[in-house]
Amino acid sequence: MSPAKSSKKAPATVKVTQVRSAIGTKPKHRGTHRALGLGRIGKTNVLPDRPDTRGMIARVPHLIRVEEMK
Numbered sequence: 001m002s003p004a005k006s007s008k009k010a011p012a013t014v015k016v017t018q019v020r021s022a023i024g025t026k027p028k029h030r031g032t033h034r035a036l037g038l039g040r041i042g043k044t045n046v047l048p049d050r051p052d053t054r055g056m057i058a059r060v061p062h063l064i065r066v067e068e069m070k
Helices: 027-035 051-059
Strands: 013-018 044-048 064-069
Antiparallel strands (some): 013 044
């Protein structure tokens, strides 16, 4: 018997960095900003690249910088 081959790929991730302050933005934008794990300028968080994460990123593109990681 041969061992089962596991062809699991590492899940795709995105690196999100805050570049602008959330002060003065709408409450929904601030909530989304916090849900992304950001809190101050320069803070970075690595998140899974899923549709729900992409939706949050699409809501606050003016506050963050996004880099795709492999």
